Amino acid sequence: MNQVRLPALTGDSPLGILAAFGVLRLLAQFSDESAKLSWDPASRLAVIHGRRTSVEEIVKDLQxxxxxxxxxxxxxxxxxxxxxxxxxxxxxxxxxTQLRQTVAPLLVPMAEGERAEAMRWLASLVTDLTSDDTGRAAISQFTAPTGKQSMATMLTKPLAAIRKNPDYLRQALMSWRRVPGTTGENLDHRALWDSAEDGSGDANMRGVPGATWLALMSYPLLRTTVGLRHRPLSSGWHTTKLPGGRAYSELRLPLWEQPISPPGVTALVEHPAMAECVTGDGRSSPTEALQSLGVFSVCRSRRYQPPGGQSAGVLRTIDT
Structure with missing residues (x-):
């Protein structure tokens, strides 16, 4: 089995990790069932295992x-x-109470394979096991819609960008280039760009379109259900208390050494030991149980609300 390192997908940010998950899921689901993912402990680069021998071959299959x-x-x-x-x-x-009736007419006309794929997305994006403050079915903790954004528009814009410029896929795996006017779908705090930084006098967003789209493609690996007090709970999300007692929801994504397939990624992200990897002083340290599973590091991030923001906030890595 060949090993291909992806130079731009590192384990130091949720966007890089989720984009690597997305690469794995797309290849395994639509191109090469044998594809697996690991992380290089020294460089923290994502490594794809499978029949491909180069990044160029992976980009070609993704395209x-x-x-x-x-x-x-x-x-x-x-x-x-x-x-x-x-x-x-x-x-x-x-x-x-109406989610199932709303979705059923969309799914019934689909072919069996399409329906199964749509159901994977549905289980990730929304759950009727609990509701939001307005009584609607709760949405994934990975999503943070703002303004007129819907699930459809969240998925549409990054796809349109890579269709317009296919080189964005290669950049996503090789060397990120930030593109003015594109968002990071609140997965990438570095996409925030103010007038002082770009010198234009206008606030702007500078996302990485290819990496953002790949990260969105990871969502079917990350399910949404219900946690304590009937709050929505998505794979990888945990509630932690900081010194002083204030509670935060944070995302924890593991890095591991052994090659694993998409179901293995879900199992590892959701493993109960992930809840025990934060010490009393707020620092992260893989437990013995996680180390026995090949986990050598955990990337943690929380939502950050910029001034004037109207969404749940943008994911920012916690420096631990």
Whole structure:
């Protein structure tokens, strides 16, 4: 089995890790069932294991997957009707008691494979096991919609960017280039860019379109259900208390040495030992149980709300 290191996907940020998850899932789901993922302990680079021998081959296969997305659709292997197109009000954010009735007409006309893929996305993006403050089915902790954004538009814009400039996929794996006017879908705090930084006098966003799209493609590996006090709980999210007693929700993503497949990634992210990797002083340290699973580091991040922000905030790595 060949090993290909991805120079731009490092384990020091949630965007880099989620983008690596997305690469793995796309390759395994749509191109090469044998694909696996590990991390280099020295460089913390993502490593893809499989039949490919170079980054160029991986980029080529990812581009093929993009090219095969049906016209009008925003997801590989899913018909155009899902998620419901258009901006807010989001057609997928139905009242808790009506989610199943809302989604059923979208799924019934699909072929079996499309329906299964749509169900994986549904289980990631929303849950009817609990509700938000308005009574709607709760959404994933990975999403932080703002303004008129819907699940469909969240997925549409990064896809449109890489369709317009296919080189964004290569940049995502080789060397990130920030593009003015593109967002990081609140997965990348470095996408925030103010007037003092760019000298233009105007606030702007500078995301990495290819990496953002790949990160979004990881979502079916990260399920959303319900936790304590009927709050939504997505894979990898934990509640932690800082000195002083204040509680925060934080995302914990492991880095591991052994090659594992997509189901293994889900199992590792959701492993109970991930809840025990933070010490009393707020620092992270893989426990003996995690080390026995090959985990050598854990990347932690929390939502940061910039001045004037109207979403749940943008993910920012915790320096521990």
């Amino acid at each position: 093929t997957i993009v090219d095969r997305i049906d016209e009008g659709s925003v997801l590989p292997g899913v018909a155009p009707a899902f998620p419901p197109p258009g901006a807010a009000p989001d057609g997928l954010r139905a009242p808790q």
